[in-house]
Amino acid sequence: MSKFRKDDGKETPAISTSALPDIVFMLLFFFMVTTTMRETDPLVKVKVPEATEISKLEKKSLVSYINVGPPMPMYQAQLGNEPRIQLNDQFAKVSDIGDYVEAERQAREEQERGQIVTSLKVDEYTKMGIVTEIKQELRKAAALHINYSARKATKRN
């Protein structure tokens, strides 16, 4: 007969996991909101060059892209492997750029139209001839703010 009885057979209660789904759902919603699915399939192969003095493109919604590079292997049979321009999800000619810029402008809110940045994703081994033609078209279309897409280079020194 003791004053202090042992806990007779009382088990520790199982931790309630009923809040687990809530936590997971919270994470789920976060990722669902932040995910941006790739809108366009790449038709051209682009490996952008390296650079050190790069700056980030802040507002993704204000960026329109121009991809330039050799066509993907499955298109090379028809198109050869000379660098091509891809706008949205089709191949384009240099002369289409003016219309593309205009369409991109129309797709934005009125007050944002002045801030559109054109990101040039150009393959490293492209010749400058085509790039210069694109730049001239962009100048004609008054899309002057451009960004040469580049990867962060590993420090040399």
Place this chain on the structure above:
Amino acid sequence: MPRKLPEYNASSLADIAFMLLIFFLVTTTMDVDSGLERRLPQWVAPEDIEDTPPIKERNIFVVLVDRNNRLMVEGELCRVEDLKDKTKEFLTNPLNLPDLPEKNLEEVPYFGPYEVLTGSAVISLRNDIGTTYGTYIKVQNELIAAINELRESISQDKFGKPFAKLDDERQDAVKEIYPQKISEAEPKKVGGK
């Protein structure tokens, strides 16, 4: 008396949510696009181009890139690695050499009278249509790096802060001393066929 509904087992809800979560985790890409930011000059129709007054030879820093990706700076072959130092030398002219650009004493906010390169001093970049884009970006990168380093160093000397941390007015003052003036000429065939 209403019958009590049996509580249903929610333990597998977590599994379903996890599965969805993992799907979104895998498909999410958070990469931010980055690159060299540049501004193109306004389009001028060829017939409207006026003859600009000639710029003195000493005030132009000529960078040529040929179709074999060789670099010629101020009439000499040059390696990409040396371009940055040469650009810095051009932009500062520390010894006041007669073949590097002129400097004028100008009133700059925060700095007082400061020896600034003349307004006509310009880096002229010209490439061949056969130059590869990778080389072009490398050259651009070196030129921008030179300007950024100069800005960084006077910003540290004067304000003791990196350039990026300065407020807009101070940044403008620094930019006035080292403007980013890179002029790109229409490409033409440079060297060789």
